[in-house]
Amino acid sequence: MDTLPLPDGGTAAPPPTPDQLRELYSLMAAVRHLDAAAVAWQRQGIIPGYAPELGQEAAQVGSGYAVDTARDFVFPTYREMGVARAMGVDMVAYMSTHKATWHGGLYDPVASRLAPIQAVVAGSVLHAVGWAHGQTLEQNDGVALAYLGDGASSQGDVHEAMNFAAVMKAPVVFFVQNNGWAISVPTERQVAGGSVAARAAGYGIPGLQVDGNDVIAVLDATRRAIAHCRSGRGPVVVEAMTYRRGPHSTSDDPGRYRSLDEERSGAGEDPLGRLRQRLLDDGIADDAFFAAAQAAAAAEEASVREGIEALGPRPGSEMFDLVFQETTPALQNQAASWREESEHV
Amino acid sequence: MDTLPLPDGGTAAPPPTPDQLRELYSLMAAVRHLDAAAVAWQRQGIIPGYAPELGQEAAQVGSGYAVDTARDFVFPTYREMGVARAMGVDMVAYMSTHKATWHGGLYDPVASRLAPIQAVVAGSVLHAVGWAHGQTLEQNDGVALAYLGDGASSQGDVHEAMNFAAVMKAPVVFFVQNNGWAISVPTERQVAGGSVAARAAGYGIPGLQVDGNDVIAVLDATRRAIAHCRSGRGPVVVEAMTYRRGPHSTSDDPGRYRSLDEERSGAGEDPLGRLRQRLLDDGIADDAFFAAAQAAAAAEEASVREGIEALGPRPGSEMFDLVFQETTPALQNQAASWREESEHV
Amino acid sequence: MTGFRQAQSPDAPTPHPEAPGKRTEQLSMQQALNRALDEVLAENPKAVIFGEDCGRLGGVFRITDGLQAKHGEKRVFDTPLAESGILGMSVGLAMAGFHPIPEVQFDGFAYPAVNQIICQIARMNYRSRGTLPMPITLRVPSFGGIRAPEHHGESLEALFAHVPGLKVVSPSNPHEAYHLLKYAATRPDPVIFMEPKSRYWQKGDVDFGAADAPGAGSPAGAPTGAKVMREGRHLTLIAWGAMVSRCLQVAGLAAEDGIDVEVLDLRWIKPIDADALVASVRKTRRAVVVHEAPLTSGLGAEVAQLVTQGCFDTLKAPVERVTGFDVPYPSGDLEDEYIPNIDRILFGIQRVLEYKRG
Amino acid sequence: MTGFRQAQSPDAPTPHPEAPGKRTEQLSMQQALNRALDEVLAENPKAVIFGEDCGRLGGVFRITDGLQAKHGEKRVFDTPLAESGILGMSVGLAMAGFHPIPEVQFDGFAYPAVNQIICQIARMNYRSRGTLPMPITLRVPSFGGIRAPEHHGESLEALFAHVPGLKVVSPSNPHEAYHLLKYAATRPDPVIFMEPKSRYWQKGDVDFGAADAPGAGSPAGAPTGAKVMREGRHLTLIAWGAMVSRCLQVAGLAAEDGIDVEVLDLRWIKPIDADALVASVRKTRRAVVVHEAPLTSGLGAEVAQLVTQGCFDTLKAPVERVTGFDVPYPSGDLEDEYIPNIDRILFGIQRVLEYKRG
Numbered sequence A, B: 001m002d003t004l005p006l007p008d009g010g011t012a013a014p015p016p017t018p019d020q021l022r023e024l025y026s027l028m029a030a031v032r033h034l035d036a037a038a039v040a041w042q043r044q045g046i047i048p049g050y051a052p053e054l055g056q057e058a059a060q061v062g063s064g065y066a067v068d069t070a071r072d073f074v075f076p077t078y079r080e081m082g083v084a085r086a087m088g089v090d091m092v093a094y095m096s097t098h099k100a101t102w103h104g105g106l107y108d109p110v111a112s113r114l115a116p117i118q119a120v121v122a123g124s125v126l127h128a129v130g131w132a133h134g135q136t137l138e139q140n141d142g143v144a145l146a147y148l149g150d151g152a153s154s155q156g157d158v159h160e161a162m163n164f165a166a167v168m169k170a171p172v173v174f175f176v177q178n179n180g181w182a183i184s185v186p187t188e189r190q191v192a193g194g195s196v197a198a199r200a201a202g203y204g205i206p207g208l209q210v211d212g213n214d215v216i217a218v219l220d221a222t223r224r225a226i227a228h229c230r231s232g233r234g235p236v237v238v239e240a241m242t243y244r245r246g247p248h249s250t251s252d253d254p255g256r257y258r259s260l261d262e263e264r265s266g267a268g269e270d271p272l273g274r275l276r277q278r279l280l281d282d283g284i285a286d287d288a289f290f291a292a293a294q295a296a297a298a299a300e301e302a303s304v305r306e307g308i309e310a311l312g313p314r315p316g317s318e319m320f321d322l323v324f325q326e327t328t329p330a331l332q333n334q335a336a337s338w339r340e341e342s343e344h345v
Numbered sequence C, D: 001m002t003g004f005r006q007a008q009s010p011d012a013p014t015p016h017p018e019a020p021g022k023r024t025e026q027l028s029m030q031q032a033l034n035r036a037l038d039e040v041l042a043e044n045p046k047a048v049i050f051g052e053d054c055g056r057l058g059g060v061f062r063i064t065d066g067l068q069a070k071h072g073e074k075r076v077f078d079t080p081l082a083e084s085g086i087l088g089m090s091v092g093l094a095m096a097g098f099h100p101i102p103e104v105q106f107d108g109f110a111y112p113a114v115n116q117i118i119c120q121i122a123r124m125n126y127r128s129r130g131t132l133p134m135p136i137t138l139r140v141p142s143f144g145g146i147r148a149p150e151h152h153g154e155s156l157e158a159l160f161a162h163v164p165g166l167k168v169v170s171p172s173n174p175h176e177a178y179h180l181l182k183y184a185a186t187r188p189d190p191v192i193f194m195e196p197k198s199r200y201w202q203k204g205d206v207d208f209g210a211a212d213a214p215g216a217g218s219p220a221g222a223p224t225g226a227k228v229m230r231e232g233r234h235l236t237l238i239a240w241g242a243m244v245s246r247c248l249q250v251a252g253l254a255a256e257d258g259i260d261v262e263v264l265d266l267r268w269i270k271p272i273d274a275d276a277l278v279a280s281v282r283k284t285r286r287a288v289v290v291h292e293a294p295l296t297s298g299l300g301a302e303v304a305q306l307v308t309q310g311c312f313d314t315l316k317a318p319v320e321r322v323t324g325f326d327v328p329y330p331s332g333d334l335e336d337e338y339i340p341n342i343d344r345i346l347f348g349i350q351r352v353l354e355y356k357r358g
């Protein structure tokens, strides 16, 4: 279950170069910083809420980094800020969803290759299968990456998606972040058998479990999985074992369901500290580099915050105008009376 | 995957006695006869439709025979006539659903331990889990038997059911009749990986594949599975490999999607002929016995047909009276105007 | 599952010219739908048809009969047995630029897909700010009347009509079926296409050249409005799908008693052509709406309220609703007690005509 | 997921006597619901509560707070994350003689369970000819107004009201919440209990002794009818759930202009208390119905049609509907543009009052 041979004998998943390793670190540092900042913004009243991904930086950056945005397409949940960042998505447009500006975010999903933010648990896993089957029908070589959590794995749609994808040999990577929790419910009361990757065998497809706190391992596993899909061999399940170090969201209180001791023992090694140590050990980066990465992260955060603070509400007319490609008389009438009644006031 | 150790070292699944083998044969013969008759009734206009189970007699009778109707509960699909018969359900009341008298059938599910006939594919699999969990909550030792097909295995509800049952260690036997087809779609385009039993491992529960045309093997597997559940070890998946020898239903035309050659090669050995040979070989039954069984089957069919032909429509007032335990004023008003307008006419 | 009339094949596949031209042919609704799908596949290489049994078998109602053989397994294919999967997959195909035309085998089996329909298909265009349109045409054999097993006779129009982001249409005869399906399956928005299964085998003239004939109240050039199927002066009967032909029958019977009934085929359940409703009832001053679905919170309430809103001054009596009861759709033996029959519709007409104020 | 007010705990669990007696207490709706559930568990050993996060966490809204600790893990437990699983499992538990009180975490996540709700829960009593009753009380935190993420602000009452075999109720304040939940959770039929989440934290008097006080129009001894929350002579405002308090506010404002508005809390969405509607509007001769759900095919249409049917002679103007628009529930920034606000309700009242025939 733990390795996946490469279709091309190795070139599809080369080990990351020193430059790439430094880039991965910078990305993870930026994500860590922005994530912590977003929690603070919520406390400061800048945004109404946020779902932090503290502890999942390696799983998110490592997998998002493996995506080829020229041909692949990614289906996130509501917690994939690190994936979006690694893919180069505009962070103000991404974060706008947490400002309650627009469900799904303001970024262009087509241009950025990132589907709108999905609030239904497991809601978009089947979309990935359909998109991927579209690649097969058109003989394109794009791969779909579907993100889901350990909690999401319980949903019927995930089973339907894995079975459909396996029957149709659709090029989908089911990327599971098993972060130990679905709000207050731990994995052992959620995932019977203990592993989502282990389910893959039941569909006759490969399943990989990977240390989700090791960005290099995540990158390698995701690249292998994408290469497998791209070569026409059908879907793969990758399960990155990680830990949700923070609350489920800014309105959650983990103290009600887990102790600090449990958190400490469950969390494992910090993904960022681990990469830092690796880079130091291998002489790939030094303190100056880390300081610069930290400064860049802080600067980036400041500019994203500025963008978010400047973000006004969308015009109410968009409620009506964006429902359909071809609007309807009923909707036009409703828009007209809305306009009239709000102007009146 | 193919055997399940018994919790009590063997007494829970003793080999069938000669008497039991003869009873199994008689049941299968009765079922075979009634099934063929029901298809004929449809052609004769006695009933509007029927879903034959030709070829599945061993899977149905063998599993239904293993049920302890003093404590277990069975959740059928729309094709479980043989299970119902093996459990001793009144066959006129059962068949009434195919007369279009009452959805679900006219038998009493509580007394007969057979849930109403279920027309939603995979619709009742979760019910079995809930019922079984109720046994755990009350420290009863009842076991739920959920019937489903290879096609049904694709539904999300089946995944949710297996995961729930495994997490809660609910005493459920998921009894899959893999009859090769879901209407026109063959198992290989339906069940990725090829085996529903193989999915069990992904939930950390046992899965057994059994020759569904061998009634003794089916009985043994079901007894083992029930014993496993009853001893508090959680759910089991049993997959009986069999073949739908007839059309999906009396309105289906298999000639559009499978050839007679395919049917012949797919069907395997006839379950009834096989048991007959076994009984002959072992000297457990002779031609006189088989002739008597056949005569009994014919007599039974005649009496069921008589019952079905005599079955009048239910009074229309039941439409209103059976919706709730506590009716509502709106419903009473509707019933009153229905009565008035139908009497008027 | 069993017992309903489904296995009939269409008469030997009628050959037809590449461009249908201005011709009229006698077809069953099954044939008309099949023809429309055939043409859509031929005209739009991005159109794909899929669902349970719609490939080799041609669907349990044979609506996709012969299409896989003609257009190939990539264009017309069977899926595993999972409705949420079918609709969820449609979303992804639409995101990849396809025009999916999925089939749900029966009305009652749309329920497992409701989450994907409501939360995804109906909202993706909005959520993505118009960048990911959902040109999905979901075909649902609908309504009762064929003595079928449980869950094979449901009317889901009120549910779908309430969902923002969906359009919903139901044809009442072969001509409408051909034109409405061709129209729906070429739109950039999701359309639920409710086929009255009890009418699949009735034949009628399909005028292929009439695509641009405006229906009453609809803008010229697009079949988007309701349609007056019979003109009358005394009362308007409003229906859609299978109930339209029953209302036409009723109108015929009422005429024998000197009652001149107008029959309006709503066609579009969402958006509803309120102008056509109001135009008709302003003239007749009385209305009865007929549907198979249960009464409470059914589409009849919306229709009645639109009529009342638009014709309050002229209305001679409250709009009557003749509908199914608030009970689960019953088994075949009781079906005729449940579905509005001719007598119940006539009683409804009578109540409206005899209404006396206070 | 994020951003809504949910984490607050109730004030330290209020101890309460075994028999609540004839007392009045100030409670939030969250506390009132929690109290009702606590009592139901104590009184009925067959009652079980389960869902996502309702065990140890006490639910994201803390409605089940402390109940697992008090009644044990067999009575109150977490399930895996699958709504169809939760509702499907409820059916089996009911068949085994339990009274399941499942929770769906938010309105929008009831959609994955719709198949089990409509095809199984609502029909099992009927299908089994009364031998397998479904005493299931499904709690659904409902409606919008809390600036929440997508799918956390939905109004599903029209959908549920249309389903034969379901009963549907929504409380508007802590007193109603306590009594209606205790009533619903002791019935032998399935009840969808729609909790207005924006009202969870508002406090109000709960009169524990008032259980048998008949609401207007309801049969004495059972809280099954609608309720007049404010009497008035000029117009009836009809609402349920969170919109009731807004309508009471509007009535207060209208009174300043000399307009005497009656406010009717529908309470039961199915069955609707048509008698109470008619009694009120026969008196006021004018009505406006208010809801958050989209206009088309919303419950407002049913209410309007029931009023029109029952008050056709006396009605001075067509019933107005002030509702959400036919658009997906928007993000927080646009929420106040979508939910009927005081101004829009006042405009609706004005349209009815100023209505001139022809």
Ligand SMILES: Cc1ncc(C[n+]2csc(CCOP(=O)(O)OP(=O)(O)O)c2C)c(N)n1
Residues within 6 Å of the ligand: A079, A119, A120, A121, A122, A148, A149, A150, A151, A152, A153, A179, A181, A182, A183, A244, A248, D001, D052, D081, D105, D109, D112
């Ligand atoms: C269908 C559905 N049910 C319930 C919810 C409420 N909810 C939001 S996140 C969540 C837990 C998800 O857990 P998991 O899939 O492990 O992802 P994680 O939050 O750990 O990233 C729940 C129950 C939802 N958003 N969608």
Ligand SMILES: Cc1ncc(C[n+]2csc(CCOP(=O)(O)OP(=O)(O)O)c2C)c(N)n1
Residues within 6 Å of the ligand: B079, B119, B120, B121, B122, B148, B149, B150, B151, B152, B153, B179, B181, B182, B183, B244, B248, C001, C052, C081, C105, C109, C112
């Ligand atoms: C949810 C649902 N979808 C579709 C159908 C229509 N349908 C009835 S039986 C059937 C095939 C079922 O195949 P399988 O589960 O293998 O059982 P079998 O018929 O072979 O016994 C289908 C698609 C249905 N009844 N329910």
Ligand SMILES: [Mg+2]
Residues within 6 Å of the ligand: A149, A150, A151, A177, A178, A179, A180, A181, A182, A183, A244
């Ligand atoms: Mg998780």
Ligand SMILES: [Mg+2]
Residues within 6 Å of the ligand: B149, B150, B151, B177, B178, B179, B180, B181, B182, B183
């Ligand atoms: Mg099968």
